[in-house]
Amino acid sequence: MDLTTPFSSLSLLFFISLQIHFPVRASGYFSPFQECAPFVCGYIRISYPFRHIRQPRYCGYPGYELDCDGFNPILYMVSQKYQVIHMDRSVQILVVARSDLSDSICLETYNETTLDLNLFNYTSNNLNSTLIYNCNSWPTLPSYYRFSCPESHFGYFILCVNLSNLLPKRCSSIVHVPISKSEPIGLPPASAGIDFGDNISDILNKGFEITWIANTSLCEDCAISGGICGYDWTRKEFNCFCRDAAYPATCHRTPIPTSVPSMPPVPAIIPSSMYAYSHLTCGF
Numbered sequence: 001m002d003l004t005t006p007f008s009s010l011s012l013l014f015f016i017s018l019q020i021h022f023p024v025r026a027s028g029y030f031s032p033f034q035e036c037a038p039f040v041c042g043y044i045r046i047s048y049p050f051r052h053i054r055q056p057r058y059c060g061y062p063g064y065e066l067d068c069d070g071f072n073p074i075l076y077m078v079s080q081k082y083q084v085i086h087m088d089r090s091v092q093i094l095v096v097a098r099s100d101l102s103d104s105i106c107l108e109t110y111n112e113t114t115l116d117l118n119l120f121n122y123t124s125n126n127l128n129s130t131l132i133y134n135c136n137s138w139p140t141l142p143s144y145y146r147f148s149c150p151e152s153h154f155g156y157f158i159l160c161v162n163l164s165n166l167l168p169k170r171c172s173s174i175v176h177v178p179i180s181k182s183e184p185i186g187l188p189p190a191s192a193g194i195d196f197g198d199n200i201s202d203i204l205n206k207g208f209e210i211t212w213i214a215n216t217s218l219c220e221d222c223a224i225s226g227g228i229c230g231y232d233w234t235r236k237e238f239n240c241f242c243r244d245a246a247y248p249a250t251c252h253r254t255p256i257p258t259s260v261p262s263m264p265p266v267p268a269i270i271p272s273s274m275y276a277y278s279h280l281t282c283g284f
């Protein structure tokens, strides 16, 4: 701490109590500064408000924990596992895909897609798609795509149609999965008698968009000042972890570059307009 800057006895107390919470490592760096460094999973660089589940709690905002399977960050939300396919910090958007649908659309348990609305919200860039399982017969409805699963009768994939009142008599399970509007359609015209299981899987694996709600505006200034963002879960306050201590907003000292591990290059995002296909719409 820079002793030339004036500080009241109150802020000294604050400083001391932080030191008790977060011991300084033998290396001389304030340990949360090192422990909370961003981590890279696949091509995605993860940092505040997210933390790796094995990083200390104070590295992230409560609720935003991610694992890593070696390829993608993994998000657990309302007893469902999601792969994080893309993260755009500037607009606070994650693209996520349900892990249980990643290999096959044939499910063992028919869990709904449920967001934790305290942490995330849908963007307006999604469509609602519906998977219907174990159907004995089929009502006359707009376009749909048929698939079959080893253990069941036929199932159907439908976009945007509210089927809740039609289904119980004919099909046993229904699962809603949002899909991103900006993905290429990837489906030939619907036609009876063809199994579209693989094609539907491809679409679902592209994921859908969710925003994270936490206000991370303080984090930018902290990062610019050379700090690592964190959160005091007890006081419910933002923390800026610096080389020497935790500060409420920014590091007091001159930022020292190269504090963050170098990252692999992130693949360029292809603007959706460059796709050769038409885009998904309701009622095609």
Ligand SMILES: *[C@@H]1O[C@H](CO)[C@@H](O)[C@H](O)[C@H]1NC(C)=O
Binding pocket: 078, 079, 080, 081, 100, 109, 111
């Ligand atoms: C489905 O939900 C149940 C309970 O909510 C959970 O235990 C189970 O792991 C979920 N299944 C999958 C494949 O995510």
Ligand SMILES: *[C@@H]1O[C@H](CO)[C@@H](O)[C@H](O)[C@H]1NC(C)=O
Binding pocket: 121, 122, 123, 124, 213
């Ligand atoms: C979530 O999104 C909906 C629709 O886009 C919007 O009306 C609502 O205010 C959002 N909720 C929060 C907490 O941002």
Ligand SMILES: *[C@@H]1O[C@H](CO)[C@@H](O)[C@H](O)[C@H]1NC(C)=O
Binding pocket: 122, 126, 127, 128, 162, 176, 178
């Ligand atoms: C999809 O539709 C179902 C049933 O109408 C609804 O419960 C769910 O919230 C919708 N999901 C999205 C992302 O709009």
Ligand SMILES: *[C@@H]1O[C@H](CO)[C@@H](O)[C@H](O)[C@H]1NC(C)=O
Binding pocket: 162, 163, 164, 165
């Ligand atoms: C779908 O239809 C059911 C029954 O008609 C209705 O209760 C429900 O609110 C509808 N859902 C949406 C999202 O419109």
Ligand SMILES: *[C@@H]1O[C@H](CO)[C@@H](O)[C@H](O)[C@H]1NC(C)=O
Binding pocket: 186, 187, 188, 198, 199, 202
């Ligand atoms: C649909 O899936 C089949 C079988 O995997 C594949 O040959 C075909 O190219 C797919 N169609 C599209 C439009 O992706």
Ligand SMILES: *[C@@H]1O[C@H](CO)[C@@H](O)[C@H](O)[C@H]1NC(C)=O
Binding pocket: 215, 216, 217, 218
């Ligand atoms: C986010 O937090 C900052 C600092 O506390 C505040 O100035 C800003 O208004 C907040 N933004 C939103 C959208 O709540």
